[in-house]
Amino acid sequence: MGKILVTGGTGYIGAHTVVELHREGYEVLIVDNLSNSNIKILDQLQLITGKRFDFVQMDLQDIKAVRQLAKLHHNITGIIHFAASKAVGESVQEPLKYYHNNLGGLLNLLTVFDKEINFVFSSSCTVYGQPDRLPVTEKDPVKSAESPYGNTKQIAEEILRDAAQANVNLNVVCLRYFNPVGAIDSALIGELPLGVPANLVPYITQSAIGKRGPIVVHGNDYDTADGSAVRDYIHVVDLAKAHVSAIKRLEKKAAKERYEIFNIGTGKGYSVLEVIAAFKKTTQQKLDYKIGPRRAGDIAKIYGDVTKAEQVLGWKAKLGIEEMMASAWKWEKYVKANPFE
Template sequence: LVSFNRKIDLVFSSSCTVYGQPDSLPVTESAPIKKAESPYGNTKQIAEEILEETTAVTPDLNVIALRYFNPVGAHETALIGELPNGVPANLVPFITQSAIGKRGPITVYGNDYDTVDGSAVRDYIHVVDLAKAHVAAVKRMEEKKAESNYEVFNIGTGKGSSVLEIISAFENTTGEKLDYKIGPRRSGDVEKVYGDVQKSNDVLGWKADLGIDEMMRSAWEWEKYIKANPFE
């Protein structure tokens, strides 16, 4: 939340979950907002509705909603990363905690989706690239380049990776062998989603630079740092 010349500028952390299960891929910012597949996605839909309606009647409020896809990874120093409370609900933290011996086998929820290998597909984005997207959004508002006082941007790589592809990438990048099993589909999971990020590239002036290997490598270095320097 930033104030420039008494106006309020807000960068909102939204999510690709607002799209539900998209009708077509890659999903663009103009895609219809469908019924959320999870309570989390519903909170993001509601928050976006409130912000869009508020900006329509509040000229001094400017909002850029960044629709994150799946943020993963850690800072290259391994000093800043993701430390979930309790059992991780997301894939990559569970992978790293399983690899380090903190968790048991990884469960792949479903292998019968209409995807390259049957497992669910997501657009994974490195947290460092995500942070840079925030900087670009603040700069856009500071320089008064926004075309309206409510804008939305997809923040992803524009490429989808399956759960099994992520597991393979982690093993290949780190040299660690993972123990995983196939389980039933999980309620609330979307089959596949990845974003069209052309608007972010052209209008916001931002583009993801880091790939899956950097995501897996940095996440693993962070996990090893936590083990050597426990916070709990």
């Protein structure tokens, strides 16, 4: 096996994917600029796996640094690219930050790693906008993005598609995933947002443990069963395993085309209020919440058809909403007892 470069590898999804890659026997190199993650995650990964992973702190927008990385690690055969800014609301307020960071780093990777390379891209269901039908499939149209963040994912997919068509050495899988939540069974790694969480579940757990005030439900007047927004939530461990499945598919040259797209989710939608109820039921914790205005860039509801991932990629989500909530709460309690600050 060659070496797999994991960009954003100290981040939430990246760190869980590093664990799954290691369990499958891969050598891993982690790159991260630590703008939205913590260096102590390397210690946590060592506790889980018994291995100290190679790590380079760098910004992928620095093409000289990317060239130096490729020179020093010439045995890289695969890249799993997570490194990106990811908050929908922030992207509306700071669009240029998102275009520079999310597209500049990708362009530099593709420019420098122009030999034969397997490339798995962290895409998002945001590329579908508000779908005309549900569940949304990979064949449904990509719509005008509701946020700059979503637009960077759309543009990145177009860049990768065009690059794969032009470069016979580049093989790409784009994973359009839905809302990752939860944590590894040991609770040694999990979602660790800097500052106030932009995502629902870490806000729920921080509220439950007393770190935050009441949860704000952003809108209760959507066209959904209870008026709150509906999303397809997926356990982060299932999601991490999907990236390993994608790398293996590329290594086996099983794809008929050099550019493929897969939805990665559970195929089931939960409303914000349903997630709050599931957390309370699973953990027996009390939660306070209040209704607030809709949030810029949000859509009413989305959940995916994951048939293609099951039949072609050979991957299927195994963990349900109860495991997601229980593991997220276990992680929150771990962080309280073992602060990362």
